[in-house]
Amino acid sequence: MPEIHVNPKIREAEGILKKALARKEVIVIVGSLSIDYVGRSRSRLTHGERIVLIKPDGSILVHRPTGYKPVNWQPDSKIIEVFTHDSEVLVIRSIRGKPREILTMYFDNVKMIYTDKLVDHGEFAMYIDEHEIRDLLYEHPEIIEDGLRIIEKEKPLRNGYIDLFGVDSRGKPVIIELKRVTATREAVLQLYNYVVEYEKTTGVKPRGILVAPSFSAKAVESLSKLGLERREISLQKLWREYLKPSQTPSKTHSLMDYLGKSGEE
Amino acid sequence: MARISYPEAKYMRTIIEVLGKLIDEVAFRITPDGVYVKAIDAARVALIDIFLPPTAFIEYEVPEEVIAGLSTANLAKLLKKVKKGDKFVMEVDEENVKIIIESTIRRTYRFRNLEVTVPEIPEAQLEFNVEAHLLVDVIRHAIKDAEAVGDLLEIEAPDQETLFMRGRGASITETKLVKGSPALMELVVKEPSKSIYNLEYLKYIVNLTKIAELAVLRFSSDMPLELEFSLGEGRVKYLLAPAAV
Numbered sequence: 479m480p481e482i483h484v485n486p487k488i489r490e491a492e493g494i495l496k497k498a499l500a501r502k503e504v505i506v507i508v509g510s511l512s513i514d515y516v517g518r519s520r521s522r523l524t525h526g527e528r529i530v531l532i533k534p535d536g537s538i539l540v541h542r543p544t545g546y547k548p549v550n551w552q553p554d555s556k557i558i559e560v561f562t563h564d565s566e567v568l569v570i571r572s573i574r575g576k577p578r579e580i581l582t583m584y585f586d587n588v589k590m591i592y593t594d595k596l597v598d599h600g601e602f603a604m605y606i607d608e609h610e611i612r613d614l615l616y617e618h619p620e621i622i623e624d625g626l627r628i629i630e631k632e633k634p635l636r637n638g639y640i641d642l643f644g645v646d647s648r649g650k651p652v653i654i655e656l657k658r659v660t661a662t663r664e665a666v667l668q669l670y671n672y673v674v675e676y677e678k679t680t681g682v683k684p685r686g687i688l689v690a691p692s693f694s695a696k697a698v699e700s701l702s703k704l705g706l707e708r709r710e711i712s713l714q715k716l717w718r719e720y721l722k723p724s725q726t727p728s729k730t731h732s733l734m735d736y737l738g739k740s741g742e743e
Numbered sequence: 744m745a746r747i748s749y750p751e752a753k754y755m756r757t758i759i760e761v762l763g764k765l766i767d768e769v770a771f772r773i774t775p776d777g778v779y780v781k782a783i784d785a786a787r788v789a790l791i792d793i794f795l796p797p798t799a800f801i802e803y804e805v806p807e808e809v810i811a812g813l814s815t816a817n818l819a820k821l822l823k824k825v826k827k828g829d830k831f832v833m834e835v836d837e838e839n840v841k842i843i844i845e846s847t848i849r850r851t852y853r854f855r856n857l858e859v860t861v862p863e864i865p866e867a868q869l870e871f872n873v874e875a876h877l878l879v880d881v882i883r884h885a886i887k888d889a890e891a892v893g894d895l896l897e898i899e900a901p902d903q904e905t906l907f908m909r910g911r912g913a914s915i916t917e918t919k920l921v922k923g924s925p926a927l928m929e930l931v932v933k934e935p936s937k938s939i940y941n942l943e944y945l946k947y948i949v950n951l952t953k954i955a956e957l958a959v960l961r962f963s964s965d966m967p968l969e970l971e972f973s974l975g976e977g978r979v980k981y982l983l984a985p986a987a988v
Contacts, residue, residue, distance in 0.1 A: 518817060520855070730940075732788060733790055
């Protein structure tokens, strides 16, 4: 159950934090504190009002009221100690084993403490950028159409660069324009301009395919009117099947297979 | 306490940049015989082994062995600003490591001497069937060319005369070297060999080609690749496991 304690006294705060740490809860503390850090280097942050996040895995983040980066942090903690000095100062000390790093926070005022067990089984979806989509389709043109061969990426024309240029199974040139967000009428016109320019330059009418995760109604209408085609792609699927790090590690043997021993630390 | 002074801080920067790609913390083993650094990446795919003899330094006061444990990120940060001709001085005791960059001005940085856990790395007793003495530029260009087409570099020595370096990916790029050419000074092939390596790990050492002129490349079929760069009287050895393809 979530618990919120507003303006707890220093002694009360000590009890609340000890309980929450023992239960391995997520803890958010808002208060006025100074921080000493000793480890890879040495730093001291003088008094100020900040937000401290302590997570059940021992990671700690201290945020100032502005900026997205924490001012101090610990990637993990071996031990987290909580104690008070003369009932006036609340001390939270995180000790990290390897490398040895010690972060000590001295609170002279605690405005709020929030504690709770949070549940998060959500999957993190990584979205890919247009260049990654282009490179992926360059290597796997079958995602767009069976028998399609990509000849060039970023092919220059007088009025711009074609994302992908290829030839279909019947030998007809294909101009492909990619969008990583919903394709609009503007994207259709961009593709159309490339098709017209290519035909003007070479005398051959190419096929034009717009590839995007979705298409606006106006885009669909324009594609049909201009005799162009569309292919819908799922970015999540592309990422999951082709780019997800766990599936595309640099597949390399371990040196230990050749050096004979395990080489454990 | 030990005090060593290296004449060219820029070289040190390049070495630290390469180390930083593999490890977060580095232990310099400073002995009366020279400075040794050995590091292996977390995935145990690549091993770097550095040796700089006392003669590579302009000052070398090392009465007994000391270890300087430092964060590669911190070192890289302070070395970012060094210019050609700046001197790199390191003073080490049990508690602290002082780095001094001497140029027109003198900048001093003090770090805690970190207890860096050095993984136990077995001594490499590898037999290589191919040994090639190359200009480093060739290696740099082969890596850059290969990067343009994919993420693998295939090395092949089919006979006593020829060495190929091919980038493999969506298409293939090939560098052909013939024994006796200025680029390939020496080639010894005990057995025709071909092996493939991950470019991701080879890219890390491209910078070493800026400070070395010659390199010795050793490999065997489906076995690790060893690249040895000479830095004056010192050397950097890079051992890379083959790619699993």
